[in-house]
Amino acid sequence: MITRRAALVAGTGALAAPALAQGSAGTIRIIVPFPPGGSVDTVSRLMQPHLQASLGANILVENRGGASGALGTAQAARAAPDGQTFLMVFDTHATNPSLIPNLGFDTRRDLAPVWLLGTAPNMLLVHRNRPWTSLAQVLDAARAQPDRISCGTIGNGSLAHLGMVLAQRAGRFSISHVPYRGGGPLATAAMAGETDLYAATGTIFVEHLRQGVLRPLAVLGPRRRAHLPDVPTMAEAGLPGVEAEAFWGMLAPSGTPAPIIARMEEACRRATEVPEVRERLTGIMGIEMGNSSGAEFGRFLDRQITTWARVIGENNIRPD
Structure with a gap:
């Protein structure tokens, strides 16, 4: 029996793929499964006008936050391909x-990888307003008073959160986790100093770093960041094996015809080659460009899902 979804794919494959491949008028929505102000929203809106120019279509960035990105992702997974x-x-x-x-x-199964923008280590x-100037000082204070120091992240189960779980195991200390609901809310909280520490990518803390509101203590990655050469990695600071690199990428509903996916992948690649876009992504937001294909992104996701499933299971991590 031919399912409704299969019939829809067959129909759109004949009609939508050639139209998009040639650059057609219409509206394409990019669902951002987080509130405005975070890095996913920033990346999407930075690329928006350039995608419009390449695809000949109106690009609508639609914020659908909630459940660490799961609510907006579910909406995309259920959308017509x-x-x-x-x-x-x-x-x-x-x-x-x-x-x-x-x-x-x-x-x-329900989402098709389109393109991987790149990665960036969490920090x-x-x-x-807090007294510590090094990770060593934070560790001493946390060991002296377990759970007294607070640390904000974009949400429970984010890689920054999981990276800090690994750090606590490696360093034998305990801090209090404060999950926010996305990068925008976390950035606002950081300006106000709501928690002591913040673990996230530097992409949402550009102004905080520029104004000196936040001081970086360590990088949760395999190497130092080029524009913050004096900030050590966790391993260099005495906590080996603590790495958590964020990533940004685009997907489509499963069954979206290959020509459509290929056209969007190429449009994304072109958008990131615009000098001012690339400077913002790499020089300011600190993203290490990957510009990987959908197939490469799929393999990357498989590795990430497997790796972090193990960390979540071993540490009994639960959602908010």
């Missing part, structure tokens, strides 16, 4: 399958 809906994801896309028992969709930062 007609080339009118795409999804920009962040690292929680790889942790949600293990963290949220009833997602309402299958991460691998540990301290608010300027």
Whole structure:
């Protein structure tokens, strides 16, 4: 029996793929499964006008936050595979399958990888009103008073959160985790100094760093960041094996015709080659460009999902 979804794919494959491949008028929505102000929203809106120029279509960035990105992702997974809906994801896309028992969709089966923008290591930062100037000082204080120091992240199960779980195991200390609901809310909280520490990518803390509101203590990655050469990695600071690199990428509903996916992948690649876009992404936001194909992104996601499922299971991490 031919399913409704299969029939829809067959129909759109004949109509939508040639139209998009040639650059057609219409509206394409990019679902951002987080509130405005975070890195996924920033990346999507930065690329928006350039995607419009390449595709000859109106690009609508639609914020659908909630459940660490799962609510907006579910909406994309259920959308018709007609080339009118795409999804920009962040690292929680790889942790949600293990963290949220009833997602309402299958991460691998219901979404097709389109393009991987790139990666960036998470960082540990301290608010300027707190007394610590090094990770060693934070560790001493946390060991002296377990759970007294607070650390904000974009949400429970985010890679920054999981990276800090690994750090606590490696360093034998305990801090209090404060999950926010996305990068925008976390950035606002950081300006106000609501928590002591912040673990996230530097992409949402550009102004905080420029103004000296936050001081970086360590990088949760395999190497130092080029524009912050004096900030050590966790391993250099005495906590080996603590790495958590964020990523940004685009997906489409499963069944979206290959020509449509290929056209969007090429449009994304072109958008990131615009000098001012690339400077913002790499020089300011600190993203290490990957510009990987959908097939490469799919393999990358498989590795990420497997790796972080193990960390979540071993540490009994639960959703908010």
